[in-house]
Amino acid sequence: MKKTIICISCPLGCNLAVEYNNKAIIRVLGNACNRGAKYAGKEIFSPERVVTSTVKIMGARVPLLSVKTDCSVSKEKMFDIMKQIFKIQIEAPINRGSIICKNICGSGANLVATRTLDKTTQIR
Numbered sequence: 698m699k700k701t702i703i704c705i706s707c708p709l710g711c712n713l714a715v716e717y718n719n720k721a722i723i724r725v726l727g728n729a730c731n732r733g734a735k736y737a738g739k740e741i742f743s744p745e746r747v748v749t750s751t752v753k754i755m756g757a758r759v760p761l762l763s764v765k766t767d768c769s770v771s772k773e774k775m776f777d778i779m780k781q782i783f784k785i786q787i788e789a790p791i792n793r794g795s796i797i798c799k800n801i802c803g804s805g806a807n808l809v810a811t812r813t814l815d816k817t818t819q820i821r
């Protein structure tokens with residue numbers, strides 16, 4: 698089988714022509730370094746992504762807090778992770794890097810805040 702993919706391991710974004718069978722990568726062309734061949738193997742047989750999203754936050758000046766997983770997770774887990782993220786609601790204050798959900802959906806990744814949001818006092 699053949700597939701063309703873009704290596705996302707660095708900003709160069711090499712176009713990789715990947716030849717593979719059910720068990721292994723046969724050949725990778727177009728990679729400017731060895732990381733491209735490694736990326737091709739991972740992308741064909743067990744693709745992973747960092748999940749970025751937002752969760753609801755109460756008591757902050759904005760209603761949503763940006764979050765991401767602290768490492769890449771299997772693409773197969775992404776739908777479950779997004780469903781879990783949709784259910785999360787936290788309270789301000791929160792610091793950038795704080796763990797919002799440990800080992801989310803058993804993926805091995807923690808969901809972490811990507812910004813700091815202080816608690817605001819609202820006058821009613």
Ligand code: SF4
Nearest residue numbers: 704707710711730733
């Ligand atoms: S193959 Fe190497 S140089 Fe090309 S995008 Fe991947 S990491 Fe960057």
